Amino acid sequence: MAEAIAKHAFTGAGHPPAKATFELMARPTAKTGLISWLTTVDHKKIGMLYGGFAILFFLIGGLEALMIRTQLMVPNNRFIGAQLYNELFTMHGTTMIFLAVMPLNAAFFNLLIPIQVGARDVAFPRLNAFSLWVWVVGAFLLNVGWLSHIVPSWQFGGAPDVGWFGYAPLTSKVFTPDLSTDLWVLGLQILGLSSIVASLNFIVTIINMRAPGLTMMRLPVFCWMALVTSFLLILALPAIAIALVEVMFDRNFGTNFFEVSGGGQPILWQHLFWVFGHPEVYILILPPMGYVSEILPTFARKPLFGYPIIVFSGVAIGFIGFGVWSHHMFTTGMGVVATAAFSIATMAIAVPTGVKIFNWIGTLWGGQIMTRVPMMFALGFIWMFMLGGFSGIMHSAAPADAQQQDSYFVIAHFHYVLIGGATFALLAAIHYWFPKFFGRMVPEFWGKVSFWLIFVGFNCTFFPMHFLGLNGMPRRTWTYDSNMGWNEGNFFATMGAYLLGLGIFTYFAVLVWSFFKGQKCGNDPWDGRTLEWSIPSPPPEHNFAAIPNVHARDAWWYEKTHQDEIAAEKAAHIKAEESHGGIHMPDQSWYPLFAAAGLGLAAFNFAQLHHPVMMMGNQVLSSHLPLALTGGVIMVAALYLWSLEGPGGYHIHLDANGNATESRGDHH
């Protein structure tokens, strides 16, 4: 047993750390400062980087939303023009989904999965860093087009403007000749790569790195949802990757996949996109369901009601989610049989989702509910997500959807599930785990103020949109006429959005304040139930002084009630591990960053192969091919060096007081 535990702590699957033969870059060892962040392989640091970027983009996406709402405040408004508006909603949707909610989830995957499964890091720490930096490259490519609004002589053609699902043939060269669409295609492609790599890593981590005793049926629900989500990602993203390749070829090499004059079928893009797109919405909501399933038991002080059923329904949602994509295409003339089949399949998803709602209520039932801020957001989630789910069911009735599709009713539906659902749960999670990772509490009072502002503002913004949609207001319209009966609804929604913006602002302002000034907290400020609450806040680099032995579903709750038994076990583990050389930790590395940078250089120039970019009246980077190839070579070289360098590693030794000392090179 002790052997297994000691080995378990190993990351990098049994590679004996050896002196690097081809040591081109000395392995960085900095623990603080810029270099430590750039070269880190620590899942917590990577998680925080993901989180920081995601929150930044969430605010940018929100700002874009506020501009959209301002334009729609009054009819025939000329605050912004059609073109800019189209860029705004495209980038708002793309940003919120790919650059805010997905990476925020990735942040929590990184922060929590290794700790909740009782491991010291993810299975492939350098690969994890690679996913992060590749994600940054994708985010850059998507947004770089904005620069041409600031410096008009940079002719990227503005930000992407084809809508977040970029229906062909609008994406073909004939209709959107500018670079923005190429950057959109490549940006999404690269974000997809990042997500697939990250998901593979999480799958292996969850399945293979569990602490002794942590069976799958004891796994925290959050980890289960992360596992299902990771599977959805690796299985759904290839569909859009292929679709994007096809668009890219159409644009650059004259293929005919979606080229109407060559016999292409633009509807194929829709199928491939939604084969990805529908699982994608569950990719956005399953991790939030995980957070809520962690938060509710803590604040109701009861275990999750119906754990196996919640887990199973999560798996079921993921699986059925692959068979309903065409409900986004009810109006494309698929024929009655296909429409009927997808309609019914879509309704079926209500069952496993409902099961989760019922079990959450079951968790509350008979508990001692403490309405702390995270709990308020979690409860808000249940209410709002339920409403959003109901409008989803209304969409699933295909003939009724013929009136709702592409109207504000859809906008209302998906903001209820995406904000009322995903975002509320994320805000709950941020508030809940903030003390764990920063060691400080967020003040309750201001948290509650922000909750109420957000809650009220959100409903004021999006509830009227149901009615706007039923009253015939189409989405993606930069202006509307004053005689359509939409004036009041839009005005009200815009006011709501400002209120919502104020709420979001308050929320994050309070976080920033708490980061510096918040009250310090101990291991377990909420009386939590899972393993992360058993370690110090913020967690040390090696997470656990001793790898825990898991005896029950809520591992830490069990530990708290069986302290003697656990203390003995832990002492034994520590001894065993020290006798094996101490706690093994993976080394930092430059290569993930370099590989990603090479990829960025390659992609950025590849996008421009057919578009010379003008800067200050001159054609700069006149030949992009060499630069693109250089980028490719840098990437492959970095990957090669990465594989030669090996995982490396060093050891941490703990003294009786838990103080750590490090030793390098003592690999025996």
Added chain:
Amino acid sequence: MSAPATTADAGHHEPSKFHFYIAIAMILSVITGVEVVLVYLPIAKWFVVTALVVLSAVKFMFVIFFFMHLRWDKVFCTILFFIGLVLAGGTMWALLHLFGADAGKPLSAAALDFARLTVG
């Protein structure tokens, strides 16, 4: 773990699969040969199609279970791979049906020409 394993004595190993692999490869080549011949034979079309599908499925299974050792690995690997295989197969099946249905048929050539003419 860090023991230089190159010197590990072979006695503990399972018997070499060298000849076994060669046999598998031979079977695979023969099947491929049969497939190629099959399409030229004057037999009912449905039969050839079925036979081809079955034969390539057999080849597929031979490779994943023997060359890729699924047969000797933990079942979980098999499950993992089949999740992807089944979903991909299902999606392909659905797509082919969606496009094969009457409603999914593209405009006739005539209608296409008409549409093109009106673009001017």
Added chain:
Amino acid sequence: MTRPRLVHRNILRLVTASFAGLSLALLSGCKLVDAVHQIFSLSGPQSTMVTAGPVAKSQWDLFMVTVYVTTFIFIVVGAVLAYAQIKFRAKSEADEHAEPPPQGHGNPFVEIGLIAASVFLLVIIAIPTLKGIWYTHDVPDEDKANAIDVTATGYQWWFKFEYPTEMVKLPGGAGEAPLVTGNELVVPAGVPVRVQLRTVDVIHSFWIPKLAGKVDMMPNRGNFLWFKADHPGYFYGQCAEYCGESHAIMRFRVIALSAPDYAKWLENQKQAARTVTASSLAAAAAAPTVQFASMKFDAGAALSGSPQFDADPLGAWKAMQKPEAGENAALIATGRKLFNEKTCVKCHMVRGHEGIGITGPDLTRVGARSTIAAGVLENTQDLMHKWIKDPEYFKPGNKMFHGIGGMTGYMAPNDKGDLVPNIILNDTEITALVAYLHSLK
């Protein structure tokens, strides 16, 4: 183990209470009540609730089924959730530190019961859904014989309508072609209309909320939809698939007429373009003009905006069919000449006159339309003047300004490749053009 203390709870209660009170007080101000009422009103011209045909009605009825079922679930589930939230709330700080409650793990019977109940409720929705899918797909068999066919084609950013069975003679003995109009679809009321949906560029979607849900115009595919207007009326339509820069203002209108009115309208449409000369004006003054029977307009709309038009759009449309007072034959002739000289003719068809283009809307009877530029502007002389003066202002990116399919528009590239003004018009010229176009009834 540190725990946040329960400070501020009472302050918070106070804040929420006063917030609620305040909003109630505000809402009771009567102008506000009106406004709030408006927020939830469903009586606009594109309402999906105030339907005017069987297809839209069946869709709304199905929607209401989903509303009833989900509202029921919401009330039941919400009540339980609310009860749990209130009942099991830790009432005091002491409560929170009390022994934790029993750590129960679930109850399979409850789960299975709830799953069964959900499935049952879904079946209630599924049955009418299936019925609706088949009903809304195509004209019912018993009505097929009456149905008329039209073809709607989407262009960035306007619609062309064709009547494949109504042939018109092309001028100069060039044979026959289907009748073509643009942006306003005129159909007979009480008759099923089967619309073939085509597009020449990107995906558009054809949506007349009061008559039928939308169906997309897919490149390379032959989609169609059907609808029937229960009674004569004037209906708003909208492109419902994002199709580029001016998607927002790719609108259209459907005018349903009684059978005799429709026949008269067709009769008039089939003539070549109207030519106004001094003598034709005199002759027309003597002859009786086309008269439309009076009919009821579905007035369930509470509209703001240009009141004269909105008060009776169908009436306004009918008024447009008659030649305008004070037509000036000389000015119209100048306009016709300019229409040719300024190269408008190469994009616009004016059947019987010089116009031969097909990349822009057919203008043979543009004067008789109630709107121009795809439902964006009311077709007054003034607004048409503004449109011709600066189309880009009203419709960013439009092809009349930027050119399309090899035809140069208001702007064209010069030798160096820079865009320069190509069609230059002054106010007097535009006035003449408008006079001409408005004479095309």
Added chain:
Amino acid sequence: MSSHAATIDHHHDATTSTGIPNKKLLWWAFLASDCMFFGALISTHLVYRLNPPPGNAIPTQVFNIELTSFSTFILLMSSLLMALAVNAIQKGNIRSTRTMLLGTMFFGCIFLGGQVYEFAHFVAVKKMTLSNSIFGSTFYTLTGTHGTHVAIGVLLLGMMYVRTFKPAHGESGLLRNFAHLAAVCTVMAVSFIWLVPSGIEAIYGAPVGELLSHHAVPFGIGAVALAVVFWFARSGGEVEFGEKNAIDVEAIGLYWHFVDIVWIIIFTAVYLLEYL
């Protein structure tokens, strides 16, 4: 880690919860994902094949089934060698592993050569290009993506081959490191600079001879650099690579075999079924 396990059990890894080595799990999950990848591509091809637009190319007039059958056979044989390479390293037999790796690469290259010839032939003689018919678009993209997978496989095998020579104790001069790296980079740069434009030229219709003459210089530099890499790699003495690295070889093997099974499907669905 002091557990001097005398043997390595290649089907059970005690350090993981499931006993499956992390790398193996990673690759199987990736292959599951790759199924979707090729599923989408093959779907695209078949959708257009079953509902061809007017004026599409006629596959049987384009294909050369003898060549393709030969390529299929070659790929199967490479798969065999790959399996044998894994078998050898699991026995700790590095020499045999190296031979098998080289053999696999060699067969992979023959397959690639066949494909380049096939493409060039289709374009130049059969007049089917990437853009002049939808069949061309889907066919080249699908088989080209598969070919790219093969090429990546060859690259990975090459890296693995070089790695088998990595000296055991890490003593090697800085200069040597730089020279090695520079050579590797040159090979890569050249193969990109050579492969990408010549691939594009091939697709747009240049015959093989012309291709070679156009790209003689980079091709030459690449060949020299390649020789340099191998020379640097072949250091005598003890190497670090051994039976414990079986999992690395096996991982690449999984990838290689997967590429083979994808071809099994393509061969039937894209080629053979056309002849009915």
